[in-house]
Amino acid sequence: MAAAGTAVGIRALLFDLDNTLIDTAGAGRQAERQVKNLLMSQHGYEESAADLVIEKFNTKLGKEHANSSTKIDIDEERTLFLELAIQETNGHKPDQGLATECYILWKSTRLQNIHIPDEVQAMLRELHQSYKLLLLTNGSSSVQREKINVCQCEQYFDLIVIGGEHQEQKPARSIFQECFRLLGVKPDACVMIGDNLKTDIEGGVNAGVCATIWINNNNGKLDRESAVPDYTVKSVLDVKDILENIKCKF
Numbered sequence: 370m371a372a373a374g375t376a377v378g379i380r381a382l383l384f385d386l387d388n389t390l391i392d393t394a395g396a397g398r399q400a401e402r403q404v405k406n407l408l409m410s411q412h413g414y415e416e417s418a419a420d421l422v423i424e425k426f427n428t429k430l431g432k433e434h435a436n437s438s439t440k441i442d443i444d445e446e447r448t449l450f451l452e453l454a455i456q457e458t459n460g461h462k463p464d465q466g467l468a469t470e471c472y473i474l475w476k477s478t479r480l481q482n483i484h485i486p487d488e489v490q491a492m493l494r495e496l497h498q499s500y501k502l503l504l505l506t507n508g509s510s511s512v513q514r515e516k517i518n519v520c521q522c523e524q525y526f527d528l529i530v531i532g533g534e535h536q537e538q539k540p541a542r543s544i545f546q547e548c549f550r551l552l553g554v555k556p557d558a559c560v561m562i563g564d565n566l567k568t569d570i571e572g573g574v575n576a577g578v579c580a581t582i583w584i585n586n587n588n589g590k591l592d593r594e595s596a597v598p599d600y601t602v603k604s605v606l607d608v609k610d611i612l613e614n615i616k617c618k619f
Contacts, residue, residue: 378557378558378579379500379558379559379560379579379612379615380500380501380552380554380558380559381500381501381502381503381552381554381558381559381560382496382500382501382502382503382559382560382562382608382612383503383504383505383545383548383559383560383561383562383573383578384502384503384504384505384526384562384563384605385505385506385539385561385562385563385564385565385568385569385584386504386506386513386516386517386522387506387507387508387516387564388564388565388584388586388587389562389563389564389569389584389605390485390489390493390504390520390522390605391483391484391485391516391520392482392483393479393483393516395482396478396479396480396481396482396483397479399478399479399482400474400475400476400478400479400482401423401427401475403474403475403478404419404422404423404471404474404475404478405419405420405422405423407470407471407474408422408471412467418458418459421454421458422451422454422455422458422471423454425453425454425457425458426450426451426454429450429453429454430447430450433446433447433450441509443509443511443512444472444476444511447472447476448465448468448469448472449468451468451471451472451475452464452465452467452468455467455468455471480515480516480519483516483519483520484519484520485520485521485522485525488606489605489606490525492605492606492608492609493525493526494525495609496608496609496612497525497526497527501527501528501552501554502525502526502527503526503527503528503529503530503548503551503552504517504522504525504526504528504529504530505530505532505539505544505545505548505561506529506530506531506532507531507532507533507538507539507568508531508532508533508538509533510531510533510534512533513531513532513533514531517529517531527552528548528551528552530544530547530548530551532544535547538568539565539568539569539572540567540568540569540571540572540575541572542572542575542576544572545561545572545573545575545576545578546576549576556576556577556578556579557577557578557579558579559578559579560578560579560580560581560582560612560615561573561576561578561580561581561582562581562582562584562605562608563582563583563584564583564584564585564586564587566583566589566591566595566596566598567595567596569581569583570583570595570596570597570598571595571596574596574597575596579615580599580600580615581596581598581599581600582598582599582600582601582602582608582611583598583600583601583602584602584603584604584605584608585601585602585603586603586604586605599615600615
């Protein structure tokens with residue numbers, strides 16, 4: 370018999386990390402502001418030039434994940450991204466010293482602003498009384514482990530699976546199958562919860578989970594190519610109410 374408050378048939382919940390449980394985007398914006406202030410106040414950059422450095426850095430960051438590898442030193446790679454962004458902006462020779470200074474500030478500021486809100490922590494503790502919980506996050510091992518450590522995620526989850534530590538990342542079916550194996554549950558006994566329609570929702574649908582819950586905290590829109598989530602909520606805090614009324618596709 371299912372425990373009180375537990376959806377019948379559901380045994381495990383798979384949670385995404387970035388912009389689902391933690392505001393990675395917001396922390397990134399805080400870090401960008403600090404780098405912009407540094408460039409303007411200490412290195413004589415005009416605001417438009419500082420903004421362009423940040424824009425170019427973000428463009429390079431956005432392309433990083435497609436080729437992520439545990440063999441790559443992410444800190445070195447991202448410092449190079451900033452060095453190139455600075456060089457492309459001002460047309461000068463490479464300035465590794467400035468790039469290193471900016472990257473250290475960016476990284477430290479971002480980590481300082483990453484945390485699981487108290488109310489989300491309380492929700493995870495409550496859900497853990499009724500379900501197995503697994504954290505499934507894409508990204509390189511070193512970057513995601515730093516976030517996980519600063520958030521002290523281990524206490525809330527039975528298992529943590531990082532895409533960069535496996536051959537394939539979300540939405541690949543293989544990494545979901547590995548999660549089911551580690552949990553000792555069938556796909557249709559799991560719910561996938563995340564903010565990304567491609568990696569989280571499409572990945573969960575293709576892997577055969579019982580249901581997907583899309584955390585649409587950015588007022589995103591479905592398009593014809595999007596996987597269709599079973600449930601859509603504004604905040605991860607709404608997941609508990611969904612779970613109490615969920616109808617699985619058995």
